[in-house]
Amino acid sequence: MITDPLRDLPTFADIEDAALRLKGIIVHTPLLRSDALDAAVGAPVWIKPEMLQRTGSFKMRGAWNRISRIPDADRPKGVVAFSSGNHAQGVAETAKVLGMKATIVMPSDAPAAKIESTRRRGAEVRLYDRINESREAISAEIAARSGATTIRPFDDSWIMAGQGTAGREAALDAAAMGVTFGSLICNASGGGLLGGVAVAFEALSPSTDVYVAEPKGHDDLIRSLDAKKIVANAPGVRSIADALMSPEPGVLAFEIHKRRVKGGFTASNDQLLDAMSFAFHHLKLVAEPGGANALAVLLNNRAHFASRGPVLIVLSGGNVDAEMFAKAIARPPPA
């Protein structure tokens, strides 16, 4: 069990502990099917739709598991976090429910929907310039001044254990139906969700091969796995997957990735938009670009995954502006 979340790796016992803590707070998202997707892939596919999670992404799982552990004495000082949006909302909603003050450092070019949703949840938003300012420095200054607890987006084992509850739910629900996934595909930015999901499947379904989905140009984890050490993305490469722009994998998360991630694939901006269109037309789900990454990877590597039997895809979020979504769904969905 974790005693220092910045040092100890999460185990399955930590995920079980997080699941108890999250009960009644977060949504046990269902496993969904689609006959259109099954037909397109040529294998049965199960969908874990985390856009249906509270705040529209998986992020509140980790935020709740971390923030709810802050000692009573420190709670009045609040929390501070930096985030392009989904972590921001998870932290803001958690702080609101717990009656704590939250300050979120967000890039000024984050989707308006994410900035607005963060403010609506009562958080103070400090916008920064992605090019000329350091979000880490701004957060550290706020924490030093206010005594607020910093809530990291991924490199914290309580955060990872919280995100891992999504994997635990999927593995338990599949087992209850007698289904064993040959493979699962989960997107990664810092890799907290992927790390947590991988630990859950290691315990509950160790035969399932774990794959990472990354946006093209942000394949830091795939390259880090190849290099057997953490390597960063080239600076300045932009992707429409605003949720997946961490420069490199988290240090703690990468220890799990090295142990459990079998491989990975990237998806281009066009492939992400096509996957969003597929999700709209066939799944009736709203996926943001990053949230559609696993679907995009599946649709562009069908034979690879179909040959491994039943597939699980984790769709991580749906916080997307109307303009971007309208652009995606105007594209014909991939056949």
Next chain:
Amino acid sequence: MITDPLRDLPTFADIEDAALRLKGIIVHTPLLRSDALDAAVGAPVWIKPEMLQRTGSFKMRGAWNRISRIPDADRPKGVVAFSSGNHAQGVAETAKVLGMKATIVMPSDAPAAKIESTRRRGAEVRLYDRINESREAISAEIAARSGATTIRPFDDSWIMAGQGTAGREAALDAAAMGVTFGSLICNASGGGLLGGVAVAFEALSPSTDVYVAEPKGHDDLIRSLDAKKIVANAPGVRSIADALMSPEPGVLAFEIHKRRVKGGFTASNDQLLDAMSFAFHHLKLVAEPGGANALAVLLNNRAHFASRGPVLIVLSGGNVDAEMFAKAIARPPPA
């Protein structure tokens, strides 16, 4: 139990029987929550998202329950149905799975997404002119010529019992969580879904008040309940809720409505678009105009429903063209 589906009303035993028949074929859709919706309404709201059902609407529940009962001797002659789209897809997908031929009579102005999805499922589509042709006459002619079994959209008790499985699932899932809905809101066109849901709740949660949601100008059921007899809509009134344009309630369904529906509300086209926007921004679900009717009614009658405690809304479908959806989500969601 039903012996003649054009005469006998469905009972809860018929819904239980349908549930057994549908097991493994249709999706047991989850009950979803949204903190944004709870806050907007001022009461806990549960969402039954039938856009996540196979074929993107609830309609396959009834289609499967009806078509799978066709005797072996009649199966080679196929089925015929008329539908603006969702029933078409439910019938087409069922026939495809059962290896039967399906002919669907569809209005030429039905959403392209629905016509395309029906064809993709292997059905033959016969388009007709809504103004100058009679869909009933065309269907009858096809049935007489081919010996195909006519699959009515709602006025058939096996169809209603199938649709009622959505209500059975919601009532059982709520009971398992210790939740009792004070009220439920379900849209109606011919009223088969509403009739089936009402029978399920009569058996499983009789204290839940049942309300109907109708598009403005298509409030035939609300006016029929007032008049205590079936009255039709004025001809020629158009709504964007293409799924909800039956001229009057079904004769069998209305017998249930009279017994169990406490009241109803309408929603204008603008209110339907606003509800679609709310579902996009906050629920991350794709709702078609008719599928958003219950949400629109809830958002425009908040005090009425909040005073009755926990609310269930049935969102019946998500088969909407990208253009219409883009138009809806460009509107700011109702606060």
